[in-house]
Amino acid sequence: MTENTLAAITADARRARAALLAGHTGERRDLPLRYWRQQVHFTTPASGTPAKALTALRAVPRLLERLDLSVEAVAEHLGVEPAPLASVLDGDGRPPAVLLDAEDAVADTAEAARQARSGAAACFADADWGHTLRLFRPAGLALDGCIDDLTHVLTAVATHPTAAFPIDAIMWPKVEHADEIAWVSGLLARLEDHLGLASGSIRLQFLVESARAVQCLPELAEAAGTRLSGIVWGIADYSADIGLPQIRNDHPACDWARCALINTAGACGVPAIDSMTLNYPTPLHRGQGLSADQRAQNRAKVLAALAQVYQDARHGIDLGMSGKWVGHPLQAWLVLAAYRTALAPEQLDRDLADIEAYRRAVAGGSGAAIIGEGMNAYMADRASDRHVRARLRRAAAWGLLDPARALALGLITPQERAQL
Incomplete structure (x- = not known):
């Protein structure tokens, strides 16, 4: 296989991937x-x-x-x-x-x-x-x-x-x-x-x-x-x-x-x-x-x-x-x-601490890390971090998390903060 052939295959795959992503994005509602x-x-x-x-x-x-x-x-x-x-x-x-x-x-x-x-x-x-x-x-x-x-x-x-x-x-x-x-x-x-x-x-x-x-x-x-x-x-x-x-x-x-x-x-x-x-x-x-x-x-x-x-x-x-x-x-x-x-205050505190701990782990080059303390320690990766962030985003919507904190963590957008 020549480099030109491989380049063509790669280019076609990238275009197809972009089309797939564009189509799949529309399946989830952009709900305020x-x-x-x-x-x-x-x-x-x-x-x-x-x-x-x-x-x-x-x-x-x-x-x-x-x-x-x-x-x-x-x-x-x-x-x-x-x-x-x-x-x-x-x-x-x-x-x-x-x-x-x-x-x-x-x-x-x-x-x-x-x-x-x-x-x-x-x-x-x-x-x-x-x-x-x-x-x-x-x-x-x-x-x-x-x-x-x-x-x-x-x-x-x-x-x-x-x-x-x-x-x-x-x-x-x-x-x-x-x-x-x-x-x-x-x-x-x-x-x-x-x-x-x-x-x-x-x-x-x-x-x-x-x-x-x-x-x-x-x-x-x-x-x-x-x-x-x-x-x-x-x-x-x-x-x-x-x-x-x-x-x-x-x-x-x-x-x-x-x-x-x-x-x-x-x-x-x-x-x-x-x-x-x-x-x-x-x-x-x-x-x-x-x-x-x-x-x-x-x-x-x-x-x-x-x-x-x-x-x-x-x-x-x-x-x-x-x-x-x-x-x-x-x-x-x-x-x-x-x-x-x-979504009790103690749960929100743990979630906020876990987000920060995972952020530090990623900054240090780790894709996964053990975070939390004692019996609450668990393996965190992108999937678990997404789950915690989804919970905190809901807490922001419900008025249980300070909007400024939610914005700083990237859980909500500036427009959403204005709604809250």
């Missing part, structure tokens, strides 16, 4: 960092007073007092330190993401649909959302109102003077086919053009609630394209679809479906959001003049429900979920606490 702030999806009916959901966490102290409970009592029942639970309540009371629901939470009547559209449009346009992600769930494909839900709400909010379009993403329910997602994406594209919005301004998430949807997850995600900003798991309809005798959070079939969803979300670079815990922390007995036994039963029932949602959240975190769907302020509180305990 703020879309990773979906630890809690607080769902509220679009009709009524949906703006209350924007400060749902402010209701927690009042609800606890009504039940003769305290942060310390709940923490003791869960077997955790009270500090993470208390720290969640130190903020402005806003959940990371609020979903205005015009689907399951709305009666299937023309008047109920009208009220939901009107309530959603007013809340998106007029309420103070702060940094909360703004999500809207219209009726699904099988319901006649699905198109009107989108066209009415999106055009209505566009007429209000705001700095940015006040809806971040559409949550499409009960999806089963890729052509359905393509149809929704096409409708959003036409509405964006009609409203003078940049292409792709309105992101898209979809709700996986059936066996067919789980089976078609890669195709569904591909059909969503660069609009995709999350995939959400719905356990109740899925359990009915495959004939489970009960809705059980840790059923092997449900965990298998979760893992499929998590893998697809990971392949696309978007958050995977876990299902709702259906056991709401609501009292058994209501009204004035409850007996001591009735108040004790209320506390026991609520504590059991809080333990369940906390355990469900930790179960999802261990599998790789990035958030959880909730429908009650106390659920939102406990899920946020679960995510804080998953």
